[in-house]
Amino acid sequence: MSLESVRAWFSEHAPDVEIIVTEESSATVALAAAAHGVEPSQIAKTICLRAADQPPMLIVTGGLARIDNRKFKDRFSGKARMAGAEEVVELTSHPVGGVCPFGLPAALPIYCDISLRAFAEVVPAAGATNAAVRMETERLAELTGAEWVDVCQ
Numbered sequence: 001m002s003l004e005s006v007r008a009w010f011s012e013h014a015p016d017v018e019i020i021v022t023e024e025s026s027a028t029v030a031l032a033a034a035a036h037g038v039e040p041s042q043i044a045k046t047i048c049l050r051a052a053d054q055p056p057m058l059i060v061t062g063g064l065a066r067i068d069n070r071k072f073k074d075r076f077s078g079k080a081r082m083a084g085a086e087e088v089v090e091l092t093s094h095p096v097g098g099v100c101p102f103g104l105p106a107a108l109p110i111y112c113d114i115s116l117r118a119f120a121e122v123v124p125a126a127g128a129t130n131a132a133v134r135m136e137t138e139r140l141a142e143l144t145g146a147e148w149v150d151v152c153q
Contacts, residue, residue, distance in 0.1 A: 005103035006127035027097025052078025062115035
């Protein structure tokens with residue numbers, strides 16, 4: 001179901017983007033990098049977070065980047081709290097390991113961390129633990145309406 005919502009989203013917003021479905025799992029950064037023949041840092045991982053009384057948000061980071069608590073708190077006025085697996089599915093319709101900023105059931109604030117800018121092209125998941133897309137980093141931000149932030153180490 002989630003992969004289908006991503007397919008529908010790309011069909012409407014970027015029909016030229018091909019969804020790559022692999023036999024092997026790409027549910028972790030290491031597995032995704034191996035499946036797509038890229039460096040782990042080139043995987044664009046999407047994390048569902050909350051901060052204080054703000055609505056849930058998605059932050060897309062480089063595959064090896066880690067949230068810096070001080071930077072996050074300074075930017076979002078609260079400590080980062082990861083959403084649980086059930087909440088992630090409820091908010092995004094995507095399973096953990098396939099979370100992406102595409103094909104969401106309702107709008108969420110989306111942020112891209114500057115760690116992604118190390119690469120001209122990144123590989124985000126596409127709504128399933130064995131699906132991804134390859135796209136230009138700047139296009140990822142443009143298509144999703146993401147705001148660039150610096151919240152990682």
